[in-house]
Each structure stands twice: as structure tokens, then as C-alpha cells.
Amino acid sequence: MADADASADAGNKQSVYHELLSPSELFEARSRSHKIPVRGQKEFLPSGSEQQSQRLQHSLEEHWTLLAEERVERLGNLVNAVWSPEEKLVELQSPAGKFWQTMGFSERGKQYLQPEEALYLMECGNVQVFYRDLPLSIQDGYERFLSSDTVTLHQYQVFGHLKRLGYVVNRFDPSSVSSTYERQLNLPASDKQKKQLKRKRSQSPVSSDKHGISTEEKTTSEAHNELAETSKLPADLQEPVHLADAPERTWWMEEDVQQKHPKTQTAAPRWDFSSISFPDLGSRRRSERLASPHRSLLPENVDVGECDVSRWLGRLNMKQEKLSRRDMERQRERDRYRRDVNSDREVRRCRNWAEYSELMEERRRRRRKHRPEHLWEREETPLTQPGQCTSHRELLDQIGIIKSSTFSEGLSRLSPSDQWKISFDVYQPDTVAEFKKSHPGKPYTRMCVCSFAGPVPDLHAVKQLSFQSQDVPVTFAVVDHGDISFYCFKDFKLPTDVY
Amino acid sequence: MDGDPAVMKVPRSSSVEVKEDMDTKSEKQATRDALIDISFCGSTPMLWKVSDMKKCRSEGVIGALVGSLARQPRQNVRLGRPLELRPEEALLLLEKEKSTAAVRLDTQDCEDEEAHSEAVRLYEAGLESSYQEQCVLALEDKKKTLNRVMNEKENGTEGSGSAVRERLEALDQSFSFPWSAMAVQLCTARSGFSHCPEERSFHSTDCPMPRDEHLNTRFSVYRDLRNKGYYLTSAGKFGGDFLVYPGDPLRFHAHYIALCVSLDEEMPVCDILAIARLGSNVKKTVLLCSPQEGDVVYSSLQWSSMV
Numbered sequence: 001m002a003d004a005d006a007s008a009d010a011g012n013k014q015s016v017y018h019e020l021l022s023p024s025e026l027f028e029a030r031s032r033s034h035k036i037p038v039r040g041q042k043e044f045l046p047s048g049s050e051q052q053s054q055r056l057q058h059s060l061e062e063h064w065t066l067l068a069e070e071r072v073e074r075l076g077n078l079v080n081a082v083w084s085p086e087e088k089l090v091e092l093q094s095p096a097g098k099f100w101q102t103m104g105f106s107e108r109g110k111q112y113l114q115p116e117e118a119l120y121l122m123e124c125g126n127v128q129v130f131y132r133d134l135p136l137s138i139q140d141g142y143e144r145f146l147s148s149d150t151v152t153l154h155q156y157q158v159f160g161h162l163k164r165l166g167y168v169v170n171r172f173d174p175s176s177v178s179s180t181y182e183r184q185l186n187l188p189a190s191d192k193q194k195k196q197l198k199r200k201r202s203q204s205p206v207s208s209d210k211h212g213i214s215t216e217e218k219t220t221s222e223a224h225n226e227l228a229e230t231s232k233l234p235a236d237l238q239e240p241v242h243l244a245d246a247p248e249r250t251w252w253m254e255e256d257v258q259q260k261h262p263k264t265q266t267a268a269p270r271w272d273f274s275s276i277s278f279p280d281l282g283s284r285r286r287s288e289r290l291a292s293p294h295r296s297l298l299p300e301n302v303d304v305g306e307c308d309v310s311r312w313l314g315r316l317n318m319k320q321e322k323l324s325r326r327d328m329e330r331q332r333e334r335d336r337y338r339r340d341v342n343s344d345r346e347v348r349r350c351r352n353w354a355e356y357s358e359l360m361e362e363r364r365r366r367r368r369k370h371r372p373e374h375l376w377e378r379e380e381t382p383l384t385q386p387g388q389c390t391s392h393r394e395l396l397d398q399i400g401i402i403k404s405s406t407f408s409e410g411l412s413r414l415s416p417s418d419q420w421k422i423s424f425d426v427y428q429p430d431t432v433a434e435f436k437k438s439h440p441g442k443p444y445t446r447m448c449v450c451s452f453a454g455p456v457p458d459l460h461a462v463k464q465l466s467f468q469s470q471d472v473p474v475t476f477a478v479v480d481h482g483d484i485s486f487y488c489f490k491d492f493k494l495p496t497d498v499y
Numbered sequence: 500m501d502g503d504p505a506v507m508k509v510p511r512s513s514s515v516e517v518k519e520d521m522d523t524k525s526e527k528q529a530t531r532d533a534l535i536d537i538s539f540c541g542s543t544p545m546l547w548k549v550s551d552m553k554k555c556r557s558e559g560v561i562g563a564l565v566g567s568l569a570r571q572p573r574q575n576v577r578l579g580r581p582l583e584l585r586p587e588e589a590l591l592l593l594e595k596e597k598s599t600a601a602v603r604l605d606t607q608d609c610e611d612e613e614a615h616s617e618a619v620r621l622y623e624a625g626l627e628s629s630y631q632e633q634c635v636l637a638l639e640d641k642k643k644t645l646n647r648v649m650n651e652k653e654n655g656t657e658g659s660g661s662a663v664r665e666r667l668e669a670l671d672q673s674f675s676f677p678w679s680a681m682a683v684q685l686c687t688a689r690s691g692f693s694h695c696p697e698e699r700s701f702h703s704t705d706c707p708m709p710r711d712e713h714l715n716t717r718f719s720v721y722r723d724l725r726n727k728g729y730y731l732t733s734a735g736k737f738g739g740d741f742l743v744y745p746g747d748p749l750r751f752h753a754h755y756i757a758l759c760v761s762l763d764e765e766m767p768v769c770d771i772l773a774i775a776r777l778g779s780n781v782k783k784t785v786l787l788c789s790p791q792e793g794d795v796v797y798s799s800l801q802w803s804s805m806v
Contacts, residue, residue, distance in 0.1 A: 076679030480735030482563035
């Protein structure tokens with residue numbers, strides 16, 4: 001702090017008011033200590049004694065000294081950046097430092113930082129942000145960068161808290177979460193990163209004829225092409241007659257996809273599998289030759305003639321299964337008490353599934369004839385019958401009138417709510433060395449920021465957030481005037497099986 | 500020790516009004532300087548200047564530090580500026596007319612091109628003069644070190660004087676202090692090089708803080724406890740509204756957890772049980788506080804057994 005000289009001129013007074021350091025003070029700041037004094041034990045009762053008030057004075061002075069210290073950095077160590085309020089981004093003007101490994105992104109040849117990242121780096125003394133050629137103070141940063149469009153104050157407090165602890169924190173992007181199906185297929189999520197920042201690839205205008213559909217298919221992302229290709233099996237037109245004149249038919253359910261303004265790349269093509277017929281090569285009545293698939297299912301310029309599958313059919317189910325000794329033993333155990341359904345003469349007489357279920361129903365009815373009337377002929381019947389169940393679990397299932405639900409039930413039907421939103425992806429500090437911004441991997445947890453003044457998340461909110469987050473647990477960061485606490489909900493299953 | 504907390508020396512609010520440097524400008528300016536500037540970040544009141552924080556603490560308003568500490572920004576044990584104020588704290592300061600509240604209006608960037616380019620010019624001139632001064636200081640510093648080192652080595656032998664002089668001259672010629680070696684300040688509070696933001700001053704009635712019934716209840720309780728000389732901070736982690744300290748929170752432990760309820764609010768017994776349990780676990784007395792016609796009624800909860 002500049003000394004307030006009695007004979008100081010207005011300029012000096014000005015700097016006292018504005019907390020500006022003089023060049024000599026700036027120079028002296030090189031040899032500042034970097035240690036924080038430890039706070040002593042607190043006392044219980046104020047006794048008004050001299051000792052207590054002295055200690056209080058000392059603590060207060062220490063407190064003010066620490067707080068009043070301004071950030072002084074060597075100009076060469078600072079990265080310069082410019083705030084752009086239209087884009088709500090901070091653009092770097094000089095090369096980035098070590099922080100670039102985990103923060104910021106590149107676009108169109110320029111390096112950018114998100115406003116919360118820039119503000120955090122300003123507080124750390126690594127970056128100096130300019131706006132209209134004048135440097136922004138931390139106060140300006142708070143007031144300009146934090147808003148409901150970018151990141152709110154509460155969210156920034158959580159962000160700063162986690163970053164100070166060493167975590168890598170990124171903004172959450174809902175479209176970057178892969179669904180269970182995509183994960184099962186092991187689809188690369190390469191083009192899902194930072195979708196909202198890249199320029200959207202505009203889809204070429206599509207004509208309404210059949211070829212148009214296949215070309216449009218190609219203009220969507222490769223991942224979806226892959227998806228489309230793997231589901232294209234040899235479309236055997238087994239009853240070739242009525243499908244051969246299917247050119248009028250579209251394989252696509254969304255017919256107006258061509259006319260509508262193309263949506264973002266996440267709109268997946270939807271096939272109408274009820275109208276595509278797949279050959280059943282395992283059935284008894286099968287043809288040795290498969291006709292070529294319909295033109296619209298194949299890529300352009302690919303011509304597939306008739307397929308001769310007789311050689312392949314000859315090898316179906318012919319391979320000898322080689323079981324290990326343990327597997328053979330296991331199979332023998334299983335088969336000892338197992339009765340093949342087909343050994344039942346009555347079942348062999350059934351010609352199709354409908355007849356089989358009729359037979360089962362008939363048998364059930366016969367069984368029921370021996371049931372006591374006063375129990376079974378009324379409106380309310382017993383839940384189960386002796387001899388009906390073979391395991392405890394079956395029995396418990398039958399007598400359980402309140403069905404237990406799992407956490408993941410009905411998740412897909414939930415609509416996103418406005419109040420509860422996931423703000424950040426958090427990655428652990430020890431992964432920083434190998435962290436790659438282009439492939440961050442699965443986050444450690446996802447943060448949802450709320451405050452003590454607001455409501456506790458209800459089951460709907462918790463379910464909806466965990467659905468949004470798929471396989472990553474969600475943590476709630478609750479902010480109370482600078483104090484942050486973290487809570488998470490864990491799924492718990494009551495044991496139902498009794499052995 | 501004594502049963503009741505010792506008589507607290509309540510810091511007199513007049514200490515803020517003591518005018519120290521009276522310059523020839525009007526008294527009004529000095530009074531204005533003695534006021535605390537509250538800036539709003541959204542709807543949250545904040546203090547940025549250390550002088551404001553000192554004044555605020557002398558009023559007994561504690562607040563909470565939420566920024567990184569300049570000395571060691573990458574830790575969470577001790578935080579630095581800004582000081583976030585609770586709405587009740589800001590209201591108290593405004594009510595006592597100890598402060599003015601201001602919000603930087605987003606749209607109002609400096610329209611005046613001339614004033615802005617003047618500000619830029621001043622800033623750049625400031626940098627330049629700082630650089631010149633630092634050059635001089637760096638050279639002097641280097642010379643001093645050189646002197647010291649040479650004197651230690653030679654230890655006052657005869658030929659030392661001229662050798663030192665030669666080295667100093669060589670230093671004068673070859674010394675360079677690059678622009679990038681200059682030390683600059685990253686201001687915490689808004690500095691003199693303002694972007695001339697239009698700031699609107701608020702009265703306590705139309706602050707950007709949302710006011711609802713619960714805030715009014717809490718404010719009455721806060722004001723009453725503060726006037727009785729207690730220091731209060733937030734108590735979210737303790738399940739209450741305020742933690743009540745008999746002295747400055749830097750040196751003393753809290754004695755009470757204050758929960759503000761309005762007199763006609765129904766409280767389920769299990770809530771009372773929960774907060775009583777919590778209080779006994781953390782060894783603090785729970786206070787249920789309710790404003791009643793300008794005064795505040797307190798009930799304390801004590802967990803005891805049936806006798």
C-alpha cells in the first residue's frame with residue numbers, strides 16, 4: 001500500500017484510494033514471502049483481557065496484510081488476452097503457458113479461454129485480460145464475465161474451489177454423453193467434443209428422389225454411417241414379388257428429413273425394420289440363392305448381384321463344439337435333471353407357438369380344477385398356490401403386491417428440467433499429466449451446482465440428472481456464501497433373494 | 500470463569516466518522532470517502548477494497564472471503580478478496596447509511612471516445628514511467644549487490660577500491676533491463692484506469708437483492724443480534740441461519756446457532772428434534788429467533804433428560 005504522505009499530492013492520494021502500487025513497491029515485491037502464517041487456536045470466552053485484545057489485534061493485522069497484498073507479476077510471465085463480450089470468450093494474444101494443457105480451446109487458428117477459466121487464471125496471476133486496450137481488474141472480471149449466459153457466481157465459486165484443489169474442470173456438454181447403446185457398440189465419440197463451438201457443418205440440399213436419400217446419408221457424420229452400414233444385412237427379398245416394387249416405399253421413417261432444415265449431426269437415421277425383410281437362413285424353407293438387395297440400401301456405384309449361399313448353408317451347425325472337461329461336467333449336471341421340452345409327446349404335436357401356448361393353458365386349467373372354490377372362485381384370489389414356485393425369489397415375486405422399482409426405471413421418459421442442470425465435468429488431479437483436451441475420457445464425476453437457500457433435489461431431479469450423465473456419478477455442490485459442501489446420492493438395493 | 504459473557508466493548512460506529520485527513524475539498528467528499536462501496540455481482544453484494552473491508556469489520560459485519568489469495572492462489576485454506584456479504588449484512592450497512600451500493604450497468608461502456616483514449620494514454624504513460632523507474636532501481640540494486648560481494652571477497656585489502664570501481668563502470672555500460680522484466684500489478688479492485696462505467700447508486704429499498712418474507716425475518720434477527728454486540732456469520736453447514744460469536748470470529752468460537760422462524764410458522768417436532776440433536780453434537784446452543792413487533796424473541800433449546 002502506498003504511504004499516505006501528509007504533503008502528498010492529489011496523485012498519491014488517488015493511488016491510496018485506488019490501491020495502486022508505486023514502481024518502487026512493484027520492484028520490492030520480488031522479494032515477498034510466499035508463506036501463509038498459521039492461525040492459532042481460538043478461544044472460548046472473551047474476557048476483555050489485554051492479552052486477548054492484543055492477540056486479536058495481531059490476528060487482524062495479519063489478516064489485513066494478507067488481504068491487501070496485490071498481485072505483482074513480471075510482465076514476461078504474463079499471457080496477454082482480450083475479452084470479447086459478443087462471443088463471451090477470452091482470446092489469447094500471446095502464447096499460452098502451462099495451463100493450456102487442461103484449459104482453453106483452439107478454433108479457427110486462434111486460442112480461446114472460457115470466461116471462468118480466464119477469471120481463474122487472472123486470480124492466479126497468469127493471464128492479463130485487456131478490454132479496449134485497458135487491463136481488466138479482478139473486480140471487472142467478476143462483474144463482466146459472470147452472468148447467467150456464461151457461468152453464474154455460484155458456479156464460478158465451485159469451479160475455482162475445484163481448480164484450486166487441482167482438479168480439471170470443463171463445462172458440461174450434454175451431447176457429449178454417449179448413450180448405453182452407443183457404448184455397447186463401442187462407437188468413437190470423436191466428433192462429439194465441443195460441438196457448440198465448432199461451426200456446424202451445413203448439410204447439402206437434398207433432392208427428393210431415392211438417390212437423394214443415400215447421398216444425405218453420406219453427409220451425416222462417419223459415426224452414423226458406420227451405424228447404418230452395420231445394420232445393413234443382405235436384404236433378402238424372400239418373397240420377391242411384393243417388395244420388388246418397393247421403390248415407392250421409403251426405408252426412412254422421417255420422410256420430411258429432406259425438406260426440413262437439417263438438424264444437428266446428432267439426428268440419427270431411423271430405419272423401418274418392419275418393412276425391410278431379413279432372410280431367415282436358419283429356417284427349413286430357405287432358398288439357396290439370395291436376390292440382390294434393394295438399390296436404396298446400398299452405397300452408390302455398388303452393384304451386388306445374386307448371392308449363392310449354398311456352400312455356407314452346408315456348414316451351418318456342423319462345427320463340432322469342443323468343450324473343456326469342466327464344461328462337459330457342468331453340462332452333464334445340468335442335463336441330469338433337465339427334461340427336454342421336445343421329449344413331451346403333446347408338445348411335439350404342436351405345430352406352432354400358438355398351439356403350444358394353448359397346450360400350456362389347458363394344462364394349467366386342469367391343474368386348477370383341484371383348487372378349493374371358496375378361495376379361487378371369488379373376486380379376490382390367493383396370490384400363489386402350493387407347488388407353483390420352485391425358488392424363494394419366485395415366491396417373493398408372486399406375493400409382492402408392491403413391486404419394487406429400480407433407480408433406472410423410467411429414466412428415458414423423463415424430460416430435462418430447467419432448475420437442475422449439470423454444470424461441469426470433473427477429472428481427477430492425478431490424471432493431469434496424461435490429460436488430453438481432445439480425448440478427456442470419462443470424467444470422475446459431474447457437478448450440479450445449487451445453494452442452501454434452494455430446495456433439496458427430489459427423486460425426479462436426481463433421476464433425470466443421472467440419466468443425463470449416464471455412467472458417471474453426479475455430485476451436488478451446495479454453495480452457502482462462500483462455503484461449499486459436496487453431496488451425492490448413492491443407489492442402494494435391498495436384498496430380496498433368500499438362499 | 501464468569502458465567503455470562505463479559506461485557507463486550509462494542510466498537511462505536513463513530514470511529515468510522517472520525518475524519519482524519521481533512522483536505523480543503525468539501526466535507527461532503529470526506530464523508531463520501533468514509534462510506535463503504537458495495538458493488539454487486541449479479542444480485543450478490545461484494546466488497547473489493549481493503550479499506551472498505553476494514554470499515555465493514557469495525558461495524559461488526561464479517562462477510563465471507565470468496566476469491567483466491569494473492570500470495571498463494573492455489574489453495575483453499577485461506578481465501579482472499581472479494582468479500583461476499585450476505586443480503587442481511589448489506590442491508591444493515593445501507594440502513595445505517597455507512598455505505599453506498601453501486602452496480603456496474605453492463606450496457607454502459609464508456610461512450611465518450613475522448614475520455615477513453617485519454618485513459619489509455621494515461622495507462623501507457625504510467626507503464627512507461629514505471630519501466631524507467633524500475634530500470635534505475637534495478638541498476639542500483641545490482642550495484643549494491645556487486646559492492647557487497649566484492650567487499651566480502653576483498654575484505655578491505657588495498658587494491659579493492661579500484662577494482663570495485665572498474666566493475667561498477669562496466670556494469671553501467673553493459674546493464675540492460677528488458678521491458679519484459681518489468682513488474683506490473685494485476686489490480687484486484689477496479690483501479691483508477693476505469694472504463695468510466697456508469698454506476699448507479701441504490702437506496703436500501705430498491706437494491707437488486709430479491710427481498711422476501713424470510714429475508715425480512717432474518718434481517719430483523721441479524722440487526723437485533725448485531726446491536727447486542729454479537730458477530731454473525733452464515734451457518735448452512737450447521738443447519739441454521741447464523742452462527743453467533745461473542746467476539747470476533749478470528750479469535751473466538753461460536754456459541755449459538757440461530758434459526759430464524761416467524762412466530763406464526765408451524766414447525767414440525769421432528770425438525771426441532773433434528774436441530775436440537777445437531778446442536779448438542781457440535782456443542783452449540785440452538786436459538787430459535789422470531790421477530791415480534793419490532794423486537795425479537797429468542798428461545799434456546801437444551802437437550803436434557805427427564806427428571
